[in-house]
Amino acid sequence: MMQPTPTPPPPQQMPHQYQYQQQPPQQPPPYMMMMPPQPQPQPQPPPMWAPPQQGQQQQAAPPGEIRTLWIGDLQYWMDENYISSCFAHSGEGNKTNGSGISRRVRGRCYGLYPITQPCFSLQVASVKVIRNKQTGQVEGYGFVEFVTRAAAERVLQTYNGTPMPNGEQNFRLNWASFSAGERRDETPDFTIFVGDLAADVTDYMLQETFRGRYSSVKGAKVVIDRLTGRTKGYGFVRFADESEQLRAMTEMNGAFCSTRPMRIGPATNKKTLSGQQQYPKGCQEALSSWGLELISAEMVIPLVRALT
DNA sequence: AGTGAGCGG
Structure with missing residues (x-):
């Protein structure tokens, strides 16, 4: 009504x-310190993130x-x-x-x-x-x-x-x-789920956390609660390349975004325009975040079929 | 612990 x-x-x-x-160039905000503290002789930060270019993703x-x-x-x-x-x-x-x-x-x-x-x-x-x-x-x-x-x-x-x-x-x-x-854009997305996000993490911060190391990052989204306008503490990062998606799942699990280490897992399949499947439902148990570099979805699907 | 209400007329 x-x-x-x-x-x-x-x-x-x-x-x-x-x-x-152009926003006035400013020095990287605190959220840019997103990797675990590395003994790093300054001044040149060789970060995984690229400096902000236009303002927002x-x-x-x-x-x-x-x-x-x-x-x-x-x-x-x-x-x-x-x-x-x-x-x-x-x-x-x-x-x-x-x-x-x-x-x-x-x-x-x-x-x-x-x-x-x-x-x-x-x-x-x-x-x-x-x-x-x-x-x-x-x-x-x-x-x-x-x-x-x-x-x-x-x-x-x-x-x-x-x-x-x-x-x-x-x-x-x-x-x-x-x-x-x-x-x-009709190219398929290869998406990861990112949990444990700090309250201040934005789409842009999340994207930049990955983009420096993974060139195929297409975008990132932090899920916002519509009732409160605040983050739900998790989000998604989309890649164009499946290999980068898989690499990111292992390499970035536990890496910092803002003040907290991220917890990364495979994203359950959200319907995409191309109908592209990522991981069939029910495969999550088979896909341990830590073992993913060794297997691909193509290898898992027949396995799941065999088990069901 | 939590897996996106992100494309109309």
């Missing part, structure tokens, strides 16, 4: 105004004139109005010298700099929150279409991974996949 949408908590700080692409920009972003991890009260208000200051007209912080409270703008345009963003063309057809409940994701592709790109670069105005969780943004008939 329809729930009355409660008024969201008044926005706190909006993310700072966009800068074109995301798909490569899709070709063509896609101007729509996908937004996920929405809570039930996050409706179109709320989402629009999140990007209220992303438009050109509000550009400041880059250090100003403006706020939007109950529809009015308050800023340290003169506001040069109305309080709704001229950059956002439309917002759509996906709801369950039966219950009307927010499904947890939506689409934000921008007037220009450049505007979408800027928002993706600057907002993704930054706190949402309720302060409880971060924006999860990405390019919308299908907006112009584009197809998703």
